[in-house]
Amino acid sequence: MNSIQTTDERLSFRNHQPLLEKDKVVLDRKDAKLVMAHMYVAIVCLILGGLAGLLQTLVRSGTLKLPAGIGYYQILTVHGIILALVLTTFFIMGFQTSAVARTCGPLTALQRKLVWIGFWVMLIGTAMAATMVLLNKATVLYTFYAPLQAHVIFYVGMALVVVGSWISAAGQIMRYAQWRREHKGQKTPLLSYMVTINNVMWIVCSLGVASTVLFQMIPWSLGLVERIDVSLSRTLFWYFGHALVYFWLLPAYMAWYAIVPKIIGATAFSDNLARMSFMLFLFFSIPVGIHHQLVEPGIDVLWKYVQVVLTFMVVIPSLMTAFSLFATFEAYGRKQGAKGILGWFKNLPWGDARFVLPFIGMAAFIPGGAGGLVNASAQMDQVVHNTIWITGHFHLTVATAVILTFFGTMYWLIPHCTGRVMTKSINKLALIQGYMWALGMSIMSGAMHFIGLFGAPRRSTYSEYGGSKVAAEWIPYQVIQAIGGTILFVSIILVVIVFIQLCFFAPKGFEEYPVAEAMDQNQPTYKFVENWKFLIVVTIALILIAYTIPVGQMFIDPPPGAKGFGEGKVW
Numbered sequence: 001m002n003s004i005q006t007t008d009e010r011l012s013f014r015n016h017q018p019l020l021e022k023d024k025v026v027l028d029r030k031d032a033k034l035v036m037a038h039m040y041v042a043i044v045c046l047i048l049g050g051l052a053g054l055l056q057t058l059v060r061s062g063t064l065k066l067p068a069g070i071g072y073y074q075i076l077t078v079h080g081i082i083l084a085l086v087l088t089t090f091f092i093m094g095f096q097t098s099a100v101a102r103t104c105g106p107l108t109a110l111q112r113k114l115v116w117i118g119f120w121v122m123l124i125g126t127a128m129a130a131t132m133v134l135l136n137k138a139t140v141l142y143t144f145y146a147p148l149q150a151h152v153i154f155y156v157g158m159a160l161v162v163v164g165s166w167i168s169a170a171g172q173i174m175r176y177a178q179w180r181r182e183h184k185g186q187k188t189p190l191l192s193y194m195v196t197i198n199n200v201m202w203i204v205c206s207l208g209v210a211s212t213v214l215f216q217m218i219p220w221s222l223g224l225v226e227r228i229d230v231s232l233s234r235t236l237f238w239y240f241g242h243a244l245v246y247f248w249l250l251p252a253y254m255a256w257y258a259i260v261p262k263i264i265g266a267t268a269f270s271d272n273l274a275r276m277s278f279m280l281f282l283f284f285s286i287p288v289g290i291h292h293q294l295v296e297p298g299i300d301v302l303w304k305y306v307q308v309v310l311t312f313m314v315v316i317p318s319l320m321t322a323f324s325l326f327a328t329f330e331a332y333g334r335k336q337g338a339k340g341i342l343g344w345f346k347n348l349p350w351g352d353a354r355f356v357l358p359f360i361g362m363a364a365f366i367p368g369g370a371g372g373l374v375n376a377s378a379q380m381d382q383v384v385h386n387t388i389w390i391t392g393h394f395h396l397t398v399a400t401a402v403i404l405t406f407f408g409t410m411y412w413l414i415p416h417c418t419g420r421v422m423t424k425s426i427n428k429l430a431l432i433q434g435y436m437w438a439l440g441m442s443i444m445s446g447a448m449h450f451i452g453l454f455g456a457p458r459r460s461t462y463s464e465y466g467g468s469k470v471a472a473e474w475i476p477y478q479v480i481q482a483i484g485g486t487i488l489f490v491s492i493i494l495v496v497i498v499f500i501q502l503c504f505f506a507p508k509g510f511e512e513y514p515v516a517e518a519m520d521q522n523q524p525t526y527k528f529v530e531n532w533k534f535l536i537v538v539t540i541a542l543i544l545i546a547y548t549i550p551v552g553q554m555f556i557d558p559p560p561g562a563k564g565f566g567e568g569k570v571w
């Protein structure tokens with residue numbers, strides 16, 4: 001095999017620049033194998049979860065009746081769990097492992113073993129949970145809110161997925177810590193720092209879901225206790241749940257800050273700013289979960305207010321990210337001779353799927369983030385809460401901004417790991433895939449946002465409202481959603497074709513693992529950004545401020561302010 005082959009000719013479709021010696025780093029074969037194991041699971045999840053999604057839009061629009069007694073909520077559970085929880089976690093753990101291995105060097109045998117153990121524990125947990133969902137013994141949706149109850153094996157399975165991810169995260173963090181020990185006083189590689197922030201955030205937040213599963217759900221589903229406190233279980237879930245959405249987002253941000261600039265042949269705007277924004281994500285991602293509970297009784301309005309304020313704090317690092325990306329693109333465009341405010345737009349490499357997919361993701365995140373601001377504004381949330389607007393919101397964020405970035409990342413990560421290269425024709429297919437996603441999602445999510453404003457509920461089917469006049473008015477929008485959903489499903493089939501090509505059929509060669517340098521690459525970072533004692537103390541302090549009293553109040557009977565919706569101090 002001709003490994004570092006002359007890629008220039010083959011990659012001319014990409015505006016390819018000759019590789020520098022330092023860009024020719026190849027992942028250790030053993031690490032590449034480990035990364036690929038995660039990718040295979042992710043693609044299987046995509047097929048199953050995507051199919052469930054297609055069926056849902058068809059059922060909602062009244063076009064399809066599910067056969068063999070399969071329920072709507074059963075496939076909705078499959079869709080949510082397999083895509084939002086399982087696909088994301090496997091992709092993220094695989095990608096993050098690759099990022100530390102690429103920037104810090106190959107994993108040691110112990111670190112690699114930990115990531116493998118994490119992988120298997122997650123896979124066993126997934127199989128247990130999936131079996132129960134398929135047997136219709138865990139039709140509880142991805143949020144598994146009580147009083148919906150699942151078989152105990154489902155909860156144990158989900159707990160294993162979380163525990164597995166902790167073991168994997170430990171392996172990745174150890175690689176970062178080892179680099180720090182070996183390079184005392186030096187600035188750590190940006191990607192490894194980002195991976196560590198995301199892992200620490202993940203470990204701290206998942207303690208919430210682990211405790212509701214362990215101390216509430218499992219004893220309850222075993223019949224050891226007759227009832228559990230629903231308010232408390234929802235609060236513990238959302239203590240985890242908002243950070244969960246950032247656990248999905250941050251790997252996409254890693255690609256936007258530290259990889260996409262290299263793909264377009266530019267220098268990233270700022271290493272320091274990227275670290276600052278990740279630090280803020282660690283601080284503010286967790287103490288904001290109550291913004292998912294703004295209409296729930298039993299939580300005092302003051303604490304809802306505090307968490308809404310903190311939610312607006314967590315918007316700041318996203319605005320910093322948007323600023324940083326615009327600055328990177330603009331600086332690059334001007335260097336190429338672009339003029340005017342938006343002249344840079346034309347100079348971007350529109351023929352390169354590794355760039356175009358994440359870019360569509362960024363563009364989708366502008367309306368996606370704006371929708372988030374609407375949700376977080378408590379009064380406006382009264383209008384959109386539990387409507388299909390929310391479904392529209394998270395299909396722009398996680399199911400476009402994040403997932404298109406993940407696909408765009410797979411399109412170089414997989415050939416890098418399998419020792420193959422992207423060809424002109426596969427790249428073209430990948431571009432079509434990205435544009436189809438943009439089209440399908442604009443249609444589906446647009447219709448969801450629109451009809452949500454008129455009160456169409458999320459998580460409900462037409463048959464439940466069958467015959468009512470108002471439900472009949474929603475039907476055309478459900479049909480539009482189904483059209484969008486069908487286009488998305490075709491796009492998923494293209495992802496699978498591209499994936500298989502890159503795994504098994506693309507020509508052998510060297511595909512770069514792009515890592516950008518920043519304009520302030522050689523300047524030191526602010527010391528506190530990597531002072532882990534400081535980071536963890538601030539994180540925990542903010543959590544205690546935001547949660548101690550509202551959770552404490554749940555143990556007082558009757559809870560203060562729990563007089564009922566709209567009365568007293570409760571929204």
Ligand code: HAS
Nearest residue numbers: 245291318322325362363369372373375376385394397398
């Ligand atoms: Fe959200 C509900 C608030 C971001 C996911 N969210 C959800 C649910 C999910 C989800 C899954 O406050 C449903 C949960 C359930 O099942 O009940 N969300 C926010 C806020 C933000 C936000 C304030 N959400 C996300 C992200 C997600 C996600 C990210 C997944 C990855 N969300 C809420 C609230 C609810 C909620 C309430 C509960 C609602 C209810 O009633 O139940 C913000 O963090 C967003 C900040 C983002 C921005 C955008 C920055 C833009 C960037 C792109 C730059 C583009 C460039 C390209 C450079 C301010 C970085 C140039 C392009 C050109 C075209 C020129």
Ligand code: CU
Nearest residue numbers: 241242291292
């Ligand atoms: Cu949230």
